[in-house]
Amino acid sequence: xxxxxxxxxxxxxxxxxxxxxxxxxxxxxxxxxxxxxxxxxxxxxxxxxxxxxxxxxxxxxxxxxxxxxxxxxxxxxxxxxxxxxxxxxxxxxxxxxxxxxxxxxxxxxxxxxxxxxxxxxxxxxxxxxxxxxxxxxxxxxxxxxxxxxxxxxxxxxxxxxxxxxxxxxxxxxxxxxxxxxxxxxxxxxxxxxxxxxxxxxxxxxxxxxxxxxxxxxxxxxxxxxxxxxxxxxxxxxxxxxxxxxxxxxxxxxxxxxxxxxxxxxxxxxxxxxxxxxxxxxxxxxxxxxxxxxxxxxxxxxxxxxxxxxxxxxxxxxxxxxxxxxxxxxxxxxxxxxxxxxxxxxxxxxxxxxxxxxxxxxxxxxxxxxxxxxxxxxxxxxxxxxxxxxxxxxxxxxxxxxxxxxxxx
Numbered sequence: 001x002x003x004x005x006x007x008x009x010x011x012x013x014x015x016x017x018x019x020x021x022x023x024x025x026x027x028x029x030x031x032x033x034x035x036x037x038x039x040x041x042x043x044x045x046x047x048x049x050x051x052x053x054x055x056x057x058x059x060x061x062x063x064x065x066x067x068x069x070x071x072x073x074x075x076x077x078x079x080x081x082x083x084x085x086x087x088x089x090x091x092x093x094x095x096x097x098x099x100x101x102x103x104x105x106x107x108x109x110x111x112x113x114x115x116x117x118x119x120x121x122x123x124x125x126x127x128x129x130x131x132x133x134x135x136x137x138x139x140x141x142x143x144x145x146x147x148x149x150x151x152x153x154x155x156x157x158x159x160x161x162x163x164x165x166x167x168x169x170x171x172x173x174x175x176x177x178x179x180x181x182x183x184x185x186x187x188x189x190x191x192x193x194x195x196x197x198x199x200x201x202x203x204x205x206x207x208x209x210x211x212x213x214x215x216x217x218x219x220x221x222x223x224x225x226x227x228x229x230x231x232x233x234x235x236x237x238x239x240x241x242x243x244x245x246x247x248x249x250x251x252x253x254x255x256x257x258x259x260x261x262x263x264x265x266x267x268x269x270x271x272x273x274x275x276x277x278x279x280x281x282x283x284x285x286x287x288x289x290x291x292x293x294x295x296x297x298x299x300x301x302x303x304x305x306x307x308x309x310x311x312x313x314x315x316x317x318x319x320x321x322x323x324x325x326x327x328x329x330x331x332x333x334x335x336x337x338x339x340x341x342x343x344x345x346x347x348x349x350x351x352x353x354x355x356x357x358x359x360x361x362x363x364x365x366x367x368x369x370x371x372x373x374x375x376x377x378x379x380x381x382x383x384x385x386x387x388x389x390x391x392x393x394x395x396x397x398x399x400x401x402x403x404x405x406x407x408x
Contacts, residue, residue, distance in 0.1 A: 052366040058172070059359045066170045066352045072178050073345050075127075076135060080185070080338050083124050083295075084331065090117045090299060091327045097306065098320050104309050111306030118299035122146065122157065125186055125296065136182030139164030145182040146296070157296040159187040170351045176344055185337045191293040192325035193220045195271055198233065199284045203277030208285060209318075213325060216270030224287050225250070232287040236268075238279050249284070298326030 096102075097110050126144045127135050137145035138161040145161045152158075163183045167175040193216065200206050210216045225231035231250030239245050244260040246268055247253065258266045265272045275283055293301075305311055305319035 048365075052362050056359060056362050056366070059355050059362070062170050062172075062355055063352060063359075065168045066348055066355070069168055069170060069176055069178060069348050070345060072129065072135075073341050073348070075129060076180060077338060077341050077345075079124050079127050079135070080334050080341070083121055084334055084338070086117045086121050086124075087295060087327050087331055087334070090114060090302075091324065091331075093117075094302065094320055094323050094327065097302075098317075107306045111303050114299055114303045114306060118296055118303060121299070122148065122296045125182060125294075134161070135179055136185060137161030138179070138181045138183070139166070141166075141179075146186070146294075148296075155293070155297050156300060157294055159183055159294070170348060171355060174351055176348060176351075180337055180341070185333060186294045186296075186330070188292055189294060189326070189329045189333050191291045191298070191329075192322045193217050193290060194288045195220070195285050196288060197283060197285045200282070202281035203238075203275055203283060205276045206273070206283045208271055208273045210270055210321070211267065211272045212270035213321070214270070219269035220287055220290075223248075223255075224290065226289075234285055234287075236273065236275070236283045236285070238275070238277055238281045240279060244275075293326060295327065295330040298323055298330065 093110050093114055097107060102110075125136055125146045129135055133141035134143065134145045135141075137143060140161045143160060145159065147158050147160050149156055149158065159182055161182055163181045165181065166178040168178050169175045192213070194210065195208070195216070197206055197208050223232075228250055231248060233249045234255070235247050235249055237245050237247065238260060239257075240260075241262075242260055244258050244266070245254050246256045246258070248255055256268060258268055260266055260275075262278065263274065263276045265274045267273075271285075273283065273285075275281070277283075302319060302323040305316055305323075311319070
């Protein structure tokens with residue numbers, strides 16, 4: 001086969017250029033640390049690298065979300081911890097206020113501190129995060145969670161938010177709540193359960209007082225009927241000089257009998273009744289509807305009682321009982337919320353650790369595909385340099401051949 005001089009030059013040039021290109025690729029691999037310089041180098045590997053990079057970037061975003069979440073949890077824990085301290089101080093003052101030897105001035109002094117505690121807790125309930133959002137307002141985070149209306153006929157402290165929970169994704173399959181609604185923490189707290197005498201028949205006098213709140217609460221929770229009001233009314237009948245029977249007027253069932261002496265207290269399910277009457281007389285009492293009252297409303301009611309110089313001893317004592325049950329129920333609700341925050345923090349930390357492990361795995365897999373093996377690349381560089389030098393030397397020798405040189 002005849003090879004023309006032009007073909008010889010073309011082949012030699014292509015050989016030199018090919019070796020230069022391969023040498024350049026190896027040099028670029030060494031300088032960038034990347035084995036895949038273009039998708040055509042390894043189409044399948046390039047696709048895997050793209051997918052792994054997307055996963056790594058996603059995990060990085062999840063970790064940022066996790067940091068935001070833990071910061072939010074820490075802030076909420078701090079707020080609720082401060083509220084708890086304030087409530088516990090208020091409880092100490094309530095017990096102190098029950099001392100029968102306190103003067104009106106003493107009560108007023110306690111009332112001043114109770115008012116300060118109330119205001120501090122109200123401010124905490126309207127706490128904002130770094131973005132200016134109200135933490136306990138649910139989805140209505142642009143406006144305060146709680147409002148105060150001095151002239152309101154009923155409750156003066158009202159929840160203005162909703163029960164919305166803003167969730168943030170911390171992994172491919174897991175999301176956690178960023179906030180806790182003030183409805184759950186502060187608003188959905190039951191006030192003291194009570195039962196009141198509604199009417200009497202024939203008796204000279206009748207009064208009642210709850211002396212064992214937990215026993216009465218259990219009876220109330222087991223028997224209160226939110227649908228049929230008649231089932232919540234009971235009648236105490238004096239059936240002999242030494243005994244009374246208690247009947248549910250709605251069902252007609254006799255729910256108990258107690259030893260009786262006219263004018264002497266007897267206890268029924270945690271409630272003491274003092275009835276001055278005789279056989280055939282009766283007293284009706286009713287289980288009151290359970291009501292919810294947030295901690296600021298409870299403290300405000302107690303503050304009002306402390307400031308009222310004309311309040312009766314009975315009403316004052318009832319006010320203390322109401323306040324103590326209210327703060328205890330509020331403490332239970334807040335401590336439950338703090339416990340949930342702690343659980344959420346542990347979950348967030350566990351997810352973060354799993355994400356970090358997964359990130360390391362993905363990065364290792366990506367490195368196996370795209371990162372250069374320096375020992376192999378240096379060896380390849382030496383080989384390509386030798387090949388290029390050989391091609392250049394061959395080109396010089398071949399292009400230097402000429403018939404005229406031979407004749408001469």
